[in-house]
Amino acid sequence: MGVAGAFAHRLLAMVRAPKGAPKERVIRLAWLCISYLWGFLAMSPVRVRFAPSPTGALHIGGVRTALYNFLLARQTGGTMILRIEDTDQSRYVPGAEEYILESLAWAGIHIDEGVGVGGPHAPYRQSERKQLYRQFAEKLVAEGHAYYAFDTEAELETMRKSLLAAGGSTLPYGSQTRAQMANSLTLPSAETSLRLQRGDEYVIRLKVPADETIHLHDLIRGDVYVHSSQIDDKVLMKSDGMPTYHLANVVDDHLMQISHVIRGEEWLPSAPLHVLLYRSLGWADTMPQFAHLPLLLKPDGHGKLSKRDADQMGFPIFPLNWTDPKTNELVKGFRESGYLPEALLNFLAFLGWNPGTEQELFTLPELINAFQLERIGKAGARFDIQKAKWFNQQYLKQKSVADLAPFLTAELTARDRSVSETTVALAITILKERITFPHELWSEGEFLFVAPTTFDESVAAKKWNAEAVAVIRAYKDALIATEPFTAPAVKDVLEKTTQALHIGTGKILQALRLALTGRGTGPDLMIAMEIIGREGVVARLEHALKTLTVKS
RNA sequence: GGCCCGUUCGUCUAGGGGUUAGGACAUCAGAUUUUCAUUCUGGUAACAGGGGUUCGAUUCCCCUACGGGCUACCA
Helix, strand or coil: CHHHHHHHHHHHHHHHCCCCCHHHHHHHHHHHHHHHHHHHHHCCCCEEEECCCCCCCCCHHHHHHHHHHHHHHHHHCCEEEECECCCCHHHCCCCHHHHHHHHHHHHCCCCCEECCCECCCCCCEHHHHHHHHHHHHHHHHHCCCEEEECCCHHHHHHHHHHHHHCCCCCCCCCCCCHHHCCECCCCCHHHHHHHHHHCCCCEEEECCCCCCEEEEEECCCEEEEEEHHHCCCCEEECCCCCECHHHHHHHHHHHCCCCEEEEEHHHHHHHHHHHHHHHHCCCHHHCCEEEEECCEECCCCCCECCCCHHHHCCCCCECCCEECCCCCCEECECCCCCCCHHHHHHHHHCCCECCCCCCCCCCHHHHHHHCCHHHECCCCEECCHHHHHHHHHHHHHHCCHHHHHHHHHHHHHHCCCCCCHHHHHHHHHHHHHHCCCCCHHHHHHHHHCCCCCCCCHHHHHHHCCHHHHHHHHHHHHHHHCCCCCCHHHHHHHHHHHHHHHCCCHHHHHHHHHHHHHCCCCCCCHHHHHHHHHHHHHHHHHHHHHHHCCCCC
């Protein structure tokens, strides 16, 4: 619909345009048709997956990967699949899967099919698909594309060392070295079957061709070529009976009819291996398209953003709070730090992608509409929290008073304070323009409801002088009789008081603020006074006059 | 070390053979706000370097430098 509309619009614009010779126009028209036809083809429903492994908290780069997958799925009316890649039992972390599910739900990245929702290709947890992978691995062995290998870790280590000693650039296990190792290619077949029957530990390795250039077309990076001598005979099935990522990933993507593999750049080096696997399994013609995303880098640009950066850098990198089950250490999440999911998504979308226009604020539907894989950049993007904060502020500003009210009322009820709805609404109105996070409603606005117990020393030293004291003393007396006690009335009285004393209002305003709030800065003071109310204002002024002393 | 990918203001990026190299965040200054914040206006600020190709290169090609990724029976 959107595409058709845009097409019609441009067509119309072109026909109307007086510019260009007729012939030129025809060419341009043809071009336009071709490009939109291409666009339609690219818009055909897509099946994409987000496939994290439950080894800890999902980090923010993973959320971005999920987001890009999701955007493409929604844009094309396609399907977003969640697959859990839990083939490494030793790295499994309890709670991680639930964490992933909850994070995606919070972010608004909806899963159509997969863990948590089910679907036609269930199960979606790789540990539960174990038997499937074995079948394909055995098939590869039977067809000569893979082989059994019996080498122990120690033997592999020895090989590695000897290669290194020889000045080796050769892979530890590949076409150059496999002939010297203990595997079904070198051992007599009787020996192989004996070992297999006996229950010796073994792995299944892919037999990578010796001399071939493997081509890979990446939607983001273009054509990538890797020589097969650079790829080692990767383990497909581990000795514990589990597949490695490479096998499980390719098998599942094929079986689940994935059309686009959108994942981090760290997978680019093994992508040619995956191409080889698709070929060996006879699935070359239905191989998905690849798009390898630029990485999210640490703020200093050195290294990819990692879990360790979380609290060292002073900003979250996990979507939600995460308590490490081993260390019991709590790491704060974006949600708990006050980031709004729509702001985080908007920020994340722009880390490595942009629409090519000058619009920066995008709702989710707008992102879905504007997103294009082709417009994803190639270079790694540093993670800069400043911009995330700005996005958050923008989205927070758009929130209604009703949306924000709970943040304030929760704090108030926690303190057994009951405040009228209109007062809360008034407080939010003056506070919301100044804050970046919802919790700042309280940190910035607490004084509206609770009298200050301390005063900012530096402000007092600068602003609390004889003039201020004179004005505040007179003002306090005048306020006792002020009726009604509203912002305009209170302002009027203040102006009259200062005029009578021949002192500029501006000169004493900060002292007044200090007396009322304990601080030198804050929201509109007159409205604040209305919220505090006559009784509170007078009491606070009296307290301040007693407590603060004029320093000469 | 080897292989792969990359490099436009401090950061995210637009652009692309001839542009005053555009925007946003951050920063600085001014205006508004009788304070601060918000808002508005303006400023500082970038094509990594060297060779080609070309009338012309930031844009295309090569090399170098730098950065990143991978190099596990981890994903």
